Amino acid sequence: xxxxxxxxxxxxxxxxxxxxxxxxxxxxxxxxxxxxxxxxxxxxxxxxxxxxxxxxxxxxxxxxxxxxxxxxxxxxxxxxxxxxxxxxxxxxxxxxxxxxxxxxxxxxxxxxxxxxxxxxxxxxxxxxxxxxxxxxxxxxxxxxxxxxxxxxxxxxxxxxxxxxxxxxxxxxxxxxxxxxxxxxxxxxxxxxxxxxxxxxxxxxxxxxxxxxxxxxxxxxxxxxxxxxxxxxxxxxxxxxxxxxxxxxxxxxxxxxxxxxxxxxxxxxxxxxxxxxxxxxxxxxxxxxxxxxxxxxxxxxxxxxxxxxxxxxxxxxxxxxxxxxxxxxxxxxxxxxxxxxxxxxxxxxxxxxxxxxxxxxxxxxxxxxxxxxxxxxxxxxxxxxxxxxxxxxxxxxxxxxxxxxxxxxxxxxxxxxxxxxxxxxxxxxxxxxxxxxxxxxxxxxxxxxxxxxxxxxxxxxxxxxxxxxxxxxxxxxxxxxxxxxxx
Amino acid sequence: xxxxxxxxxxxxxxxxxxxxxxxxxxxxxxxxxxxxxxxxxxxxxxxxxxxxxxxxxxxxxxxxxxxxxxxxxxxxxxxxxxxxxxxxxxxxxxxxxxxxxxxxxxxxxxxxxxxxxxxxxxxxxxxxxxxxxxxxxxx
Ligand SMILES: [Zn+2]
Numbered sequence: 001x002x003x004x005x006x007x008x009x010x011x012x013x014x015x016x017x018x019x020x021x022x023x024x025x026x027x028x029x030x031x032x033x034x035x036x037x038x039x040x041x042x043x044x045x046x047x048x049x050x051x052x053x054x055x056x057x058x059x060x061x062x063x064x065x066x067x068x069x070x071x072x073x074x075x076x077x078x079x080x081x082x083x084x085x086x087x088x089x090x091x092x093x094x095x096x097x098x099x100x101x102x103x104x105x106x107x108x109x110x111x112x113x114x115x116x117x118x119x120x121x122x123x124x125x126x127x128x129x130x131x132x133x134x135x136x137x138x139x140x141x142x143x144x145x146x147x148x149x150x151x152x153x154x155x156x157x158x159x160x161x162x163x164x165x166x167x168x169x170x171x172x173x174x175x176x177x178x179x180x181x182x183x184x185x186x187x188x189x190x191x192x193x194x195x196x197x198x199x200x201x202x203x204x205x206x207x208x209x210x211x212x213x214x215x216x217x218x219x220x221x222x223x224x225x226x227x228x229x230x231x232x233x234x235x236x237x238x239x240x241x242x243x244x245x246x247x248x249x250x251x252x253x254x255x256x257x258x259x260x261x262x263x264x265x266x267x268x269x270x271x272x273x274x275x276x277x278x279x280x281x282x283x284x285x286x287x288x289x290x291x292x293x294x295x296x297x298x299x300x301x302x303x304x305x306x307x308x309x310x311x312x313x314x315x316x317x318x319x320x321x322x323x324x325x326x327x328x329x330x331x332x333x334x335x336x337x338x339x340x341x342x343x344x345x346x347x348x349x350x351x352x353x354x355x356x357x358x359x360x361x362x363x364x365x366x367x368x369x370x371x372x373x374x375x376x377x378x379x380x381x382x383x384x385x386x387x388x389x390x391x392x393x394x395x396x397x398x399x400x401x402x403x404x405x406x407x408x409x410x411x412x413x414x415x416x417x418x419x420x421x422x423x424x425x426x427x428x429x430x431x432x433x434x435x436x437x438x439x440x441x442x443x444x445x446x447x448x449x450x451x452x453x454x455x456x457x458x459x460x461x462x463x464x465x466x467x468x469x470x471x472x473x474x475x476x477x478x479x480x481x482x483x484x485x486x
Numbered sequence: 487x488x489x490x491x492x493x494x495x496x497x498x499x500x501x502x503x504x505x506x507x508x509x510x511x512x513x514x515x516x517x518x519x520x521x522x523x524x525x526x527x528x529x530x531x532x533x534x535x536x537x538x539x540x541x542x543x544x545x546x547x548x549x550x551x552x553x554x555x556x557x558x559x560x561x562x563x564x565x566x567x568x569x570x571x572x573x574x575x576x577x578x579x580x581x582x583x584x585x586x587x588x589x590x591x592x593x594x595x596x597x598x599x600x601x602x603x604x605x606x607x608x609x610x611x612x613x614x615x616x617x618x619x620x621x622x623x624x625x
Binding site for chain 1: 487498499501502503504505506507508509510512574575577606
């Protein structure tokens with residue numbers, strides 16, 4: 001055996017996954033160096049481990065050396081095939097066995113190996129644009145500009161289609177791969193804003209364009225833009241969103257201005273596995289569209305579906321998706337749609353554990369799968385209950401997630417109380433939300449919430465702009481920057 | 487049940503944030519922080535409960551950072567009144583530059599203003615012209 005035929009498992013030495021980012025490798029090394037430094041740890045064999053650690057870090061911290069090492073691993077057959085990786089973090093591994101119910105939390109993080117994204121994975125995108133009368137002027141102008149920005153950022157093999165709608169739908173650009181950009185631009189610029197709004201027609205036409213292009217092994221997505229209420233076809237919109245979800249086509253629902261129906265756009269987003277976005281000024285549309293398209297580029301599949309089960313007697317208080325904004329998923333309606341398969345996916349579960357005797361319990365389990373059967377992941381979370389155990393401190397990542405979700409839920413309660421006409425309570429709670437936001441360093445949002453709380457006490461409602469800003473501001477709280485991608 | 491100290495609501499044991507007011511319920515252990523000047527050798531010890539602001543006191547503008555570097559030549563070293571914030575999530579500590587004029591550096595990398603980054607014991611923080619090594623234990 002030649003010398004280079006034997007190499008130790010550097011990933012195992014550093015206690016990281018082969019999909020770890022450079023940042024994670026650095027962190028792991030720092031932690032282990034402290035543990036194995038010969039000055040600190042004099043146990044037998046430590047010096048050897050310390051040398052191995054240095055060696056592992058030297059290789060894995062250098063992208064070129066790491067790539068060579070990975071290739072060697074692959075040749076040995078010991079590099080994991082799946083580009084998907086799941087990390088499960090719970091608030092506590094051990095809790096005391098109590099005579100009363102208690103709270104427990106689970107964070108599920110999904111990782112995608114960036115090097116595993118097939119280079120030929122193409123996008124299949126349909127833009128569905130509102131062209132009712134209210135879009136006249138800057139609205140339609142910027143919507144067209146946003147569509148053009150998307151066209152400019154297409155790659156070989158991508159498919160694009162554009163649908164516009166008022167009280168009827170019109171296919172402006174039928175789904176196609178090879179696009180004559182000049183012709184396309186001319187078509188887009190011919191869109192005139194006039195007439196009413198019947199969104200279901202737009203969604204329906206958009207879905208058929210997406211299907212026409214063929215949805216297997218492409219990243220399928222609809223971006224829906226509206227600035228107002230749709231008339232009488234809300235249920236049809238939701239039904240179509242559900243259908244889109246089943247087919248693995250998430251819908252990004254973009255509301256422009258302040259006059260649109262937030263509940264409807266939210267329902268369309270959650271039922272299809274998409275996201276709803278708030279764009280207050282038309283000039284922000286091109287960058288919002290571009291950002292979505294860029295996010296889709298890092299996806300390895302269109303959509304992820306989840307099915308969750310819990311042990312008898314355990315209650316799911318809430319299931320949330322944390323990225324890009326906090327969204328509540330309903331766990332009792334199986335399956336739930338989670339969105340494009342990217343590595344920023346984080347799911348957070350709040351559970352109530354019933355009184356149970358000491359023991360080890362599998363509290364929750366789930367299956368995440370991709371509707372076309374490309375990927376499948378199974379996970380579970382277990383908890384040990386022990387007599388007189390002390391609940392330690394929850395990990396930082398759980399605290400961060402729980403903090404975001406707590407703000408989201410507080411805002412939800414304000415909306416509920418407002419809807420029930422409980423003006424005083426809603427206003428009081430909105431003040432608490434303002435205080436909490438101030439503590440978290442969200443001064444601007446806190447100020448808006450404070451002003452709106454007064455308005456709410458006086459008039460029983462919020463200003464349309466304030467309402468949207470609070471709703472989306474509390475969802476998209478960036479307490480910490482997203483993790484560095486390796 | 488556990489009672490929220492802020493709003494009085496009853497929550498299930500081990501709930502992390504109050505269901506009624508969203509305030510943190512689990513009071514976590516404070517972290518002892520030692521800041522050692524690499525150039526001059528002096529050190530400052532503080533306890534990190536929720537956050538620590540490092541800067542220069544300015545009573546006129548009612549700016550009172552937890553760590554006041556006026557006595558250590560902070561003005562000459564280009565330290566802003568509110569320069570850097572240390573805060574924590576559980577037992578993890580983060581540093582955030584508060585838009586200081588001369589910037590903050592973590593292990594020789596400049597921090598983007600108002601973008602927190604995790605800090606570990608033994609890391610080097612540079613605030614303007616002052617280099618501090620940070621430790622999370624009592625020295
Ligand atoms: Zn409370």
